[in-house]
Amino acid sequence: MKLIPLFKVRNMQEAIDFYTKVLDFKQKYPEETADDPVVDLINDGAELQLTEHESETLYGSVVNIPVTDIDERFQCYLDRGLNISGKPNSPVHQGPVDQTWGAREFYVTDPSGNTLRFRQWISSE
Numbered sequence: 531m532k533l534i535p536l537f538k539v540r541n542m543q544e545a546i547d548f549y550t551k552v553l554d555f556k557q558k559y560p561e562e563t564a565d566d567p568v569v570d571l572i573n574d575g576a577e578l579q580l581t582e583h584e585s586e587t588l589y590g591s592v593v594n595i596p597v598t599d600i601d602e603r604f605q606c607y608l609d610r611g612l613n614i615s616g617k618p619n620s621p622v623h624q625g626p627v628d629q630t631w632g633a634r635e636f637y638v639t640d641p642s643g644n645t646l647r648f649r650q651w652i653s654s655e
Contacts, residue, residue, distance in 0.1 A: 535593050536579045539642040542569065545580050548640055552610045590643045600626045600650035604636050612638065628652060 539545035543564040549555040549571050558570035558577065569580045576595060597603055604626050608614070617623040617639065626636045632652050639645045 534577045534579060535591055536568075536581060537591050537640070537642065537644045539580050539582055539640075539644075541641070542566075542580060542582050544641055545569075546571075549578075549580070552607055552612055553638070553646070590645070592645045592647065594647045594649055597648050597650050600634050600636065600648060603648060607638065626650075 537545070546557070546564060546569060550557065553573070555571040555573045555576075555578075558572045562569045567581060567583045571578050571580065578593065614624050617637075620637070621627050622629075622635055622637045623639065624636075626634050626648075628634050633649045634652055635647055635649045637645050637647050
């Protein structure tokens, strides 16, 4: 089974730009535009959909994304303009953090309130 989350966004073009210019996603169907009801995005094995057309209360989805290059990825996103000032009291939004459950994680919250939790399992070696 594959899950494909649907994120409600406030501004489709802003969301497309954020995911494609900062977070390495590409449009699955390049002909889709910000005027379409849904835009499909892909990144390696990850897939998500963006929409402005759901109910007014569908904000704030969360997705866990397993990665193998957590520190490099975070630095790459910073270099591309990821702004971490929005959640100054959340260490996991400020950079990769070793969690007590054995994962190293950082979180990115997009302009519409959706959170991507990038996770790399810490080896027990």
